Amino acid sequence: MNCMVSTDAYRRIQTKETFQVANTCQEQLSPAHRKGLTFVISASALPGILDR
16 A cells, blocks of 8 residues: 555656655555556656656
């Protein structure tokens, strides 16, 4: 649930800090858990945000 919240925050706010929090959380999920998620927004989908 924490990953969903942090990823949604990144989607809305789009700052370097929210990207790092969401991306770190997503990377810590096990592969089996990632496959089971129905709510997926990949923080790495918008790497250009790091230039802000």
